[in-house]
Amino acid sequence: MTRLGAVGLVAAVVTALVLPLFLKGYGIYLLSMWAVLTIAALGLNLTLGYAGQVSLAQGAFVGLGAYTVALLMQAGWPFPVAFVCAVLLCFVIGWGLGYPALRVQHHYLAFVTLAFNTLVFLVLRNEEWLTHGIYGVSGIMRPALLGLSLGKPLAYYYFCLGMLALVAFGLWWMIRSPWGRAFVALRENPVRALSLGLDTRRYTLMAFAIGSSLGGVAGALYAPLVQFIEPNSFALGLSFNLLLMVIVGGSGYFYGPFLGALVSVLLPEWLRVTQGYYLIVYAAAIMFMMAVCPTGLFGLAQRAARALRTKRAPAAAALQAERTRP
């Protein structure tokens, strides 16, 4: 990591720890939402950004996680058990959703996963005996951790932040391990990967299962955060939103989802002054950004850093250009 990157990381961590102390309820709620959605986006970034498997179903896994936790807690199960069940369920279903990816890719896979998202939404809405249909599940309690109540917004925020830190560390470890290399190989050239002994089938399924289970983690934290869930929250809109977070932050960049989720959570709030026009402004901003920088904010930052370096060492850059000439 460069010096600049390290400074940025430390600054971000300090801000995440200290900022909520100066915020009121709604601000803390927004930050908690950021932490939760970042976890889901990190999962999608693994599936899509690293392993190159298009998924438009991440929102459905957030829903599955949220409903699993809400319903199990309502049935009297303790939060940690419900949490583990939610994550395992999403892992298993995500593994299953990976099978179509062994046959179809790109936009065809996007449609398969889109259909799956709709299917989950319909189950949540129509299977009233299980999910209470459009009435949703209300009165979801925030859990206690080691005797400490997480009922207060600030306490729950730190809990979400802690979970985010755990998830981020786990993912960071995985991505720097041979698995991370294998996932990138899957994205860049699956045929060659196969000829180098990579069991591309297993890695594809793993990418889906792990990415989806992180959607489950996010959902399991989301339910106690909002304390009321209903099927509409987990319709296609959420999946698109999560996809947007990954792309805006920078698909395949480790820190991309952190930034993407921040933009997605905060921008609508800042654009409130425009009143009814905020969605229009938001959409236009996204279109503009995609046109000038398809690699997302981190891609932009990397380009800027490279340009700076080039200015500093033009001779080295010229040599580099010489070498890369075909």
Place this chain on the structure above:
Amino acid sequence: MTPVLQVSNLRKSFGGITAVDGVSFEVREGEILGIIGPNGSGKSTLFNCVLGQLAPSDGEVRIDGKPTTGMRPCDLNRLGVSRTFQLLQVFPQLSVRDNLILAGQEHKGTMASRLFGAADAGLGGQAAQMIDFFRLAHVADEPAGSLSYGQQKLLDAAMAFMAGPRLVLLDEPAGGVNLTMLANLRERLQAYHREQKATFVVIEHQMEFVMALCTRVVVLAEGRIIAEGLPQDIRKNPVVIEAYLGH
């Protein structure tokens, strides 16, 4: 002694076209077998059938006497069969070093040890050796996509050798490589062959390269073997000259 690779009566049709039409040959331990033939004579299809990328319509492939027809490429690779591709196939966004580590990592340990173990899967040293051997040290940490074509060809070959394979199938290693780089590549291949006692099968159009490298040559035309023998004899064979220049 059992041949390293034994292909018997291999056939592959695509619809009405028979790309490989009953090909049989053997490759003995330590040999460098050249496969030559005009464009469309079925060389690459033959490779793809041997390596499990395509399912043959008929016939059998044996490696060390064991039937391997229908095995997946990744399982074959772990048996010690490695390949390079006709068109460049490196991972452009990974560094040269990571390309090499990737090429070896699936041969070590289990899925779990690859997740929880060292980031370089214990292959850092071997990758560094390979980088030196193929003279890629000055670009070792650059993304493979930024290398010149010839350097990527070298990397491609280096990747095929990373797991210490017994049998390497090289599909047009010299294609599009300039003369200086070509001499370098040939010398590296010969050095590797000498040091590791590996067996090579090489598809190539560049005649000088084949003649200098191979110990025996098989000539394919229209999916069939039309000649087989020592390089110097093949060069003079009227049937071969006819196949290349005729029609």
